[in-house]
Amino acid sequence: MPHSTRRRPDGRLILLLGALAACGPLATDMYLPSLPSIAQSFGVSAAAAAATLTSFMAGFSIGMLLYGPVSDAYGRRPVLLAGVALFIVASIACWLSFSIGNLIVMRFLQALGAGAASVLARAIARDAHEPSDAAKVLSMVALVTSVGPLLAPLIGGQLLLIGGWRTVFVVLTLFGVACVVAAWLRVPETWPPEKRASSAVLKSFAAYGRLLRDPIVWGHMLCGGMAFASMFTYISATPFVYIQYFHVSPQHYGLFFGLNVFGIMTGNFLNTRFVGRLGALRLVSIASTISCVASLFVALMCVTGWGGLWSIVVGLFFVVAVVGVLSANCATDLMYRYPRNAGAAAAVFGATQLGLGALASVAVGLWPGISPVGMGWTIGVCGVLCYVGRMMVVRWHGRPAPGEANAVSS
Structure with a gap:
């Protein structure tokens, strides 16, 4: 791809970026049905088996923070290929694991590799497109990626029947190989050498300091992160609330889960249609308002029991x-605000989303019993904080970014 021009969205590249960004969700959701079998296989408790999921989330967050600045210093393509290669090697090691401790470590390394694909998919979309097109591309990538959480548990359950839990890691290895080959052949270098500072990689990491001094960064992290946290709360709580409290059958629960995946896909599709006309900031404002109102509605229904x-x-x-609308537009606006550190901006946003999501899932787990009250309060707080983030973004959006005199605003 020529460095001097930016192309219109390329459907094949979007599909590939979506597949790359799906490494993390697939490695998480496809693996969930296997947790009881893993505990039984190694003769450990359910909590010990669940630690493999915790180590994955930790590795994923650290990987996102690591790869963003490194890609700003050395280019997107080599860092992306190295990350997916690590994902493949670690998936093979997970497949061959001989103890729960070994699997915990290998899952951490697998997540480190998956983090590269997640953060660099955003950075590549930003590099290769104008602001409105970048937001469209990120929504399209999210549209492709959102299919993963819908299908992965079903695929994982079938693989468990076919060949046991190790078969899941065989499939993840093959998926990683397909991704790295496709990336080698199809993903161009979108961060030209003249914009890099490979001799000053520590300065790329120092970009986090500048980012965290910017109230707009905090606004976007709150806005996009708390919306993501509300979704994590839903994922963590509804298996108990729906199945145990409201007595929904596990089969019908899958339909409810699929309904919300369809909602994400619809939101992302609408974003691709309207972001060019309304702009990323306007859509952040609209979507955060919807998130806040809907979250407070859910909180009221959960606490009072009205409507069942x-x-x-x-x-x-x-x-x-x-x-998905907030994730795409908040990330796009941040990366264009910090054009020289787009990788770091994407990384800090993605890691914050994941961290707030994990924190929300822990918070809802602290509520006793299986009633929807804990879910309602947690989602309500997330919705209010999402709107607080929106207010910060709108208030400070005209202020220049620290150290980015030539920043571009979307």
């Missing part, structure tokens, strides 16, 4: 539907 199950289902549809 269906009132919660309807409210959650709108809470979850705007998550």
Whole structure:
């Protein structure tokens, strides 16, 4: 791709970036049905088996923070290829693991590799397109990636029946190989040498200091991160709330889960249609307002019991539907605000989303019992903080970014 011009969105590149960004969700969701079998295989407790999921989330967050600045210093392509290669090697090691401790370590390394694909998919979209097109591309990437959480648990369950839990890692290895080959052949270098500072990689990491001094960065992290946290709360709580409290069958729970995945896909599709006309900032404002109102509605229904199950289902549809819209537009606006450190901006945003999501899932888990009250309070708080982030972004958006005199605003 020529460095001097930016192309219109390329459908094949979007599909590839979506597949790369799906490494993390697939390695998480495809693996969930296997947790009881892993515990039984190694003769350990369910908590010990669940530690393999915790180590993956930790590695994923660290990987995102690591790869952003490194790619700003050395280019997107080599860092992306190295990250996916690590994902492949670690997946093979997970497949061959001989103890729960070994699997915990290998899952951490697998997540380090997956983090490269997640953060660099955003950075590559930013490098290769103008602001409105970048937001469209990120929404399209999210549209492709969102298919993963819908299908992965079903695929993982079937693989468990076919060949046991190790088969899941065989499939993840093959998926990683397909991704690295496609990336080698099709993903261009979008960060030209003249913009890099490979001799000053520590300065790239120092960009985090500048980012965290900027109130707009905090606004976007709150806005996009708390919307993501509300979705994590839904994912963590609804298996107990729906199945155990409202007595929804596991088969029907899958339909409810799929309904919200359809909501995310619809939101991302609408974003691709309107971002060029309205702009990223306007859509952040609209989507965060919807998120806040819908979250407070869910909180009210959960705490009071009004409307029963269906009132919660309807409210959650709108809470979850705007998550992709906020993720795409908040990330795009941040990366264009810091054009010389787009990788670091994408990384700090993605890692914050993941961290806030994990924190919300822990918070809802602290509520006793299986009633929807804990889910309602947690989602309500997330919705209010999402809107607080929106207020910060709108208030400070005209202020120049620290150290980025030539920053571009979307």
